[in-house]
Amino acid sequence: MRQKLVVSVSGKGGVGKTTITTLLLRTLLHHTKHQLLVVDADPVMNLPAMLGISIEMSVGEAASQLRDDIDAGSIPAASSKQDRLEGEVYEALVEGDKFDFLAMGRTEGEGCYCFVNRVLTQILDTITANYDVTLLDMDAGLEHLSRRTDRNVDVLIIVIDPSKMSFDAAVRIKELAKEVHIEFKRIWVIANRFPDSLIKETAASLEKRLNNEGLELAGIVPADDQIVEYNLKGKSLLKLDDNHPAVVAVDAIAKRIGLLSEEQLLELLGRT
Ligand SMILES: Nc1ncnc2c1ncn2[C@@H]1O[C@H](COP(=O)(O)OP(=O)(O)OP(=O)(O)O)[C@@H](O)[C@H]1O
Numbered sequence: 518m519r520q521k522l523v524v525s526v527s528g529k530g531g532v533g534k535t536t537i538t539t540l541l542l543r544t545l546l547h548h549t550k551h552q553l554l555v556v557d558a559d560p561v562m563n564l565p566a567m568l569g570i571s572i573e574m575s576v577g578e579a580a581s582q583l584r585d586d587i588d589a590g591s592i593p594a595a596s597s598k599q600d601r602l603e604g605e606v607y608e609a610l611v612e613g614d615k616f617d618f619l620a621m622g623r624t625e626g627e628g629c630y631c632f633v634n635r636v637l638t639q640i641l642d643t644i645t646a647n648y649d650v651t652l653l654d655m656d657a658g659l660e661h662l663s664r665r666t667d668r669n670v671d672v673l674i675i676v677i678d679p680s681k682m683s684f685d686a687a688v689r690i691k692e693l694a695k696e697v698h699i700e701f702k703r704i705w706v707i708a709n710r711f712p713d714s715l716i717k718e719t720a721a722s723l724e725k726r727l728n729n730e731g732l733e734l735a736g737i738v739p740a741d742d743q744i745v746e747y748n749l750k751g752k753s754l755l756k757l758d759d760n761h762p763a764v765v766a767v768d769a770i771a772k773r774i775g776l777l778s779e780e781q782l783l784e785l786l787g788r789t
C-alpha cells in the first residue's frame with residue numbers, strides 16, 4: 518500500500534523553496550526506497566533546472582488546449598473533458614528512473630478556468646495516490662492557500678531566510694491556512710541560507726521565537742557557496758556530495774520530520 522504523503526514547500530519569494538525541495542528530494546533518493554513524485558507548482562518553473570531535467574509540456578499548457586477546444590465546442594460531454602484532461606496530465610508526467618516529475622505551469626490566455634482547475638485538483642489527487650511521497654514546490658506568496666491548492670497537503674514546510682520579512686510571512690502563512698480551514702498534519706519551518714556565524718548565535722532564539730508563534734523549527738540549512746556555484750553553472754543540486762554541509766543539514770531535517778522510513782510516514786499519516 519502506498520503511503521501517499523503530500524509535502525508542500527512554501528514561503529516568501531526567494532527564500533529557497535526550490536532549493537529546499539531539491540535537497541529534500543536528494544535526501545529521499547539517497548536514503549529511502551519511496552516512490553517519489555515531484556511537482557513544480559510555481560508557474561515560473563525553476564525546479565526542472567535545479568533538478569537537471571527538461572520538460573516538454575506543462576499541465577497548464579494541456580489545460581489551455583482543452584479550454585480552447587471546449588470554447589470551440591469540439592468537446593461535448595463533461596465526462597469526455599475529464600478523460601481528455603486526465604490523459605494529457607499523464608502525458609505531461611515526466612517518468613524518470615528514480616522519480617517522476619510534473620510541471621503545473623500556467624494556463625495561457627484569459628477566460629474562466631474553474632472547470633479546468635477543479636478537474637486538475639481532482640486529477641492531482643488521483644496521481645499522488647500512486648506515490649509514497651509527493652513533494653510540491655509552491656509559488657511565492659499566499660495565493661495558493663486562498664485558492665486551497667494545498668488542501669490535500671499533509672505536511673507544510675515553510676522556508677524562511679535570515680530576515681524578519683520571511684519570518685512574518687511564515688506566521689502569516691500559518692494563520693491563513695487556519696483561516697481557510699486547511700488542516701495540515703504538521704507544519705515545519707526550515708531556516709535556509711543562514712551564515713554559519715549566525716547559526717550558532719541565533720539558533721536557540723529563533724526556535725523560541727517560532728515556538729511563540731506556534732511554529733516548530735525543523736532545522737537550519739547553512740548559506741552555501743557551492744549551491745550558488747551549481748546554480749550559476751546550471752548544474753543539478755542533486756549532484757551535491759553526501760558530506761556537503763547543506764546536504765547533511767537537509768538529511769537531518771528529513772529524518773526529524775519523519776520522511777525517511779515507512780513507519781514514520783505511516784505515523785505522520787495517522788495510520789498507526
Ligand atoms: N542555502 C543556500 N545557500 C546559498 N544560496 C542559496 C541557498 N538557498 C538558496 N540559495 C540561492 O537563493 C536563490 C533563491 O533560491 P530559490 O530559487 O530556491 O528560492 P525560491 O524561494 O524558490 O524563489 P522563488 O520565490 O522565486 O520561487 C537562488 O539563487 C539559490 O541559489
Ligand SMILES: [Mg+2]
Nearest residue numbers: 534535559563
Ligand atoms: Mg522557487
